[in-house]
Amino acid sequence: MGDDLFESYLGVDKSVVAKQVGNQIYVRNGSQSMLSDLVHEGTHMLDYNNSFGINGASTWHGKNRHIFMNDNFNSDRRQSRI
Numbered sequence: 001m002g003d004d005l006f007e008s009y010l011g012v013d014k015s016v017v018a019k020q021v022g023n024q025i026y027v028r029n030g031s032q033s034m035l036s037d038l039v040h041e042g043t044h045m046l047d048y049n050n051s052f053g054i055n056g057a058s059t060w061h062g063k064n065r066h067i068f069m070n071d072n073f074n075s076d077r078r079q080s081r082i
């Protein structure tokens with residue numbers, strides 16, 4: 001998905017490289033870490049499918065979930081997965 005469409009469709013800014021919504025995963029074409037992005041978002045999808053999510057936004061999706069996933073979210077990455 002191209003950057004303009006990615007941002008307008010998902011309502012995110014340029015810092016976001018990947019997002020999970022319901023049973024769909026979106027990753028930017030320009031992602032430098034496509035595989036790990038997919039794994040990250042796939043984990044959220046599993047959460048969603050296990051009913052941890054409400055309206056497609058995982059309740060595990062806060063800081064604690066990213067720590068649990070051993071993610072370096074907001075640490076040394078210029079771009080973020082959400």
Ligand SMILES: [Zn+2]
Pocket residue numbers: 040044061066081082
């Ligand atoms: Zn996430």
